[in-house]
Each structure stands twice: as structure tokens, then as C-alpha cells.
Amino acid sequence: MARAIxxxxxxxxxTGCRLIREGDEAYLLPAEAGSIPARQPAMRRASGAARLLAHRLLADAGFDGFALLRTASGAPAWPDGIxxxxxxxxxxxxxxxxxxxxxxxxxxxxEPALPLPDEISALVAMPADRTGTADRQLAGRIxxxxxxxxxxxAYPLDRQVLGYEDIAVNLETGHATTSTGREVSLIYCVAPRVVVLAFVDDDGV
Ligand SMILES: CC(C)(COP(=O)(O)OP(=O)(O)OC[C@H]1O[C@@H](n2cnc3c(N)ncnc32)[C@H](O)[C@@H]1OP(=O)(O)O)[C@@H](O)C(=O)NCCC(=O)NCCS
Structure with missing residues (x-):
């Protein structure tokens, strides 16, 4: 999966990926642990696993030991220029x-590569969305x-909370538009989990 991403x-x-393991919460640096409100152990473990990946990627980019704090919005605070x-x-x-x-x-x-339950699909899929040739079983999940x-x-740029109805996705063209006017590119793989990477390039700013 790491290769596919x-x-x-x-x-x-x-990019990086990691199976979440028992004890991964220990990878939260003390300041990171303090920034993450007390939650279930499984969530802290998941946040620890993700931060272990981020620490490695940031070290490669010259930010060894950077504490990736969670801000009030939930978004992580990345180093300047990253x-x-x-x-x-x-x-x-x-x-x-x-x-x-x-x-x-x-x-x-x-996301797991499993069909999205119908009741969630009904909340997520909007008439403007296009799933193109995506696997029919997984289109809702993707x-x-x-x-x-x-x-x-979009959030770090616009600071706007969006709902599913605020984002129109076209999986065929790899393009999404938000109700705030933000143009976002996206790519995905299903190998063996669904991973979507979205990015705003400087033409979209
Ligand atoms: C951001 C959000 C969609 C994440 O969803 P999730 O299923 O809970 O969790 P995920 O595993 O996909 O992502 C969690 C990570 O997202 C990141 N994140 C959280 N809020 C974020 C935000 N506002 N902007 C950018 N990244 C954010 C954090 O790094 C978090 O990991 P951490 O808690 O370990 O630091 C959700 O927390 C949220 O803020 N929802 C409100 C708006 C919403 O749901 N709209 C409908 C979808 S468009």
C-alpha cells in the first residue's frame, strides 16, 4: 500500500502508511499528547501512529523532532513552509x-475498501458528484x-467548516469544487484500502 500511495x-x-499497533500512542511527543484532548485509547493510538509517520516525513524535510500539535479546529499545526x-x-x-x-x-x-452503508451514502452523495468509472461497489466509499x-x-486555507453538500467531486476528472470557491485536485487508489490525496495548487489559490 505504501508503494501505491x-x-x-x-x-x-x-507519503507514509502504517498498520496501527498496540502502544503506538507512545509515539506522541509530550507536547502533542497534551494538545490532543483525552479520548479513547484507540484514538490516541491512531494519532500516535499517524504522528510517527509525520515525524519521519518531517525529519526528511529538515524538521527533525518537530511536535505536530493539534489545534483547536482539529487541524495539525505544520512547520512554516510545510x-x-x-x-x-x-x-x-x-x-x-x-x-x-x-x-x-x-x-x-x-478508509476500508468496503461499500459505504446506504444511510451514510445518502448523506454524502449529491447530484453534482460524478463517480465515473470507479468500482460500483466502492464508489460511495471513495x-x-x-x-x-x-x-x-481546504480548511487550513479557508477556515470554513464544510458539509458533504458543500463539496462537489468529480472522480473522473480528479477535481473537486467547494462552496467557498476552492478548486481542489484529487487522486485515489484502492490497494487494498481506499486512500484519497487532495491538493490545492498555487493556480487554485
Ligand atoms: C476533519 C474530519 C473530516 C476528520 O475526519 P475523521 O473521520 O474524524 O478522522 P480522519 O482519520 O479522517 O482524520 C483525522 C485527522 O484529520 C486531521 N484534521 C482534523 N480536523 C482537521 C481540519 N479542520 N483540517 C485539516 N485536518 C484536520 C487531524 O490531523 C486528525 O488526526 P489527529 O486527530 O490524529 O490529529 C473531521 O474531524 C471534521 O472536522 N469534521 C467536521 C466537518 C465534516 O465532517 N464535514 C463533512 C465532511 S466534508
Whole structure:
């Protein structure tokens, strides 16, 4: 899966993935642990796994030992000049990091490769969405992950909370538009989990 994510990532974007393991909460640096409100152990474990990935990616980018604090909005506070995103499902954590340049903001999501329950699909899918040739069984799940990834890319730029109805996704063209006018590119893979990477490039700002 790490290879599949790296292969789809645009130039300059570093990615990582990790199966979440017992004890991964120990990878939270003390300041990070303090920034994450007390939550269930499984959530802290997932956040620890994602931060372990982020620490490695940030060290490669010259930010060794950087504490990736959670801000009040939930968005992580990346170092100046860096954009990135984290996600986790029950089993897997993923992270993506890039220097701010051609790409100005990133969002990522990971989901199990399972059909999205109908009642959730009804909330997520909107008439403007296009799933194109995406696997019929998984189209709803990919759309869901796409909207979450787009939201994570858009939020740090616009500081606007968006709902599913605020994001129109076209999986065929790899493009999404938000109700705030933000244009976001996206790519996805299903190998063996659904991972969507969304990014705003400097033409979209
Ligand atoms: C951002 C959000 C969509 C994440 O969804 P999730 O299923 O809970 O969790 P994921 O594993 O996909 O992602 C979690 C990570 O997203 C990141 N994140 C949280 N809020 C974020 C925000 N506002 N902007 C960017 N990234 C954010 C964090 O890094 C978090 O990981 P951490 O808690 O370990 O630091 C959700 O927390 C949220 O804020 N929802 C409100 C708006 C919404 O749901 N709209 C409908 C979807 S468009």
C-alpha cells in the first residue's frame, strides 16, 4: 500500500502508511499528547501512529523532532513552509507532507475498501458528484474519502467548516469544487484500502 500511495502522489509530496499497533500512542511527543484532548485509547493510538509517520516525513524535510500539535479546529499545526495531512481508520494510519510551493495545501483520507452503508451514502452523495468509472461497489466509499480529504486540504486555507453538500467531486476528472470557491485536485487508489490525496495548487489559490 505504501508503494501505491507513493506512486500516485504528485512530485514533491512525501507519503507514509502504517498498520496501527498496540502502544503506538507512545509515539506522541509530550507536547502533542497534551494538545490532543483525552479520548479513547484507540484514538490516541491512531494519532500516535499517524504522528510517527509525520515525524519521519518531517525529519526528511529538515524538521527533525518537530511536535505536530493539534489545534483547536482539529487541524495539525505544520512547520512554516510545510503543508501536510493525517488520517486513520480502525487499522491504518496515513500521512502526507510537502513543501509549500506549487502545492499549497494537502488533505488525505484512508478508509476500508468496503461499500459505504446506504444511510451514510445518502448523506454524502449529491447530484453534482460524478463517480465515473470507479468500482460500483466502492464508489460511495471513495466519494466519502474524497470529500474528507478535500475538506482537510481546504480548511487550513479557508477556515470554513464544510458539509458533504458543500463539496462537489468529480472522480473522473480528479477535481473537486467547494462552496467557498476552492478548486481542489484529487487522486485515489484502492490497494487494498481506499486512500484519497487532495491538493490545492498555487493556480487554485
Ligand atoms: C476533519 C474530519 C473530516 C476528520 O475526519 P475523521 O473521520 O474524524 O478522522 P480522519 O482519520 O479522517 O482524520 C483525522 C485527522 O484529520 C486531521 N484534521 C482534523 N480536523 C482537521 C481540519 N479542520 N483540517 C485539516 N485536518 C484536520 C487531524 O490531523 C486528525 O488526526 P489527529 O486527530 O490524529 O490529529 C473531521 O474531524 C471534521 O472536522 N469534521 C467536521 C466537518 C465534516 O465532517 N464535514 C463533512 C465532511 S466534508
Amino acid at each position: 507513493a506512486a500516485m502522489a504528485p512530485a514533491g509530496v512525501r 503543508t501536510g495531512s493525517l488520517a486513520h481508520d480502525d487499522d491504518m494510519a496515513v500521512a502526507a507532507v510537502a513543501p509549500v510551493g506549487q502545492i499549497v495545501s494537502l488533505g488525505i483520507d484512508v 466519494l466519502f474519502a474524497a470529500k474528507e480529504a478535500v475538506y482537510k486540504a
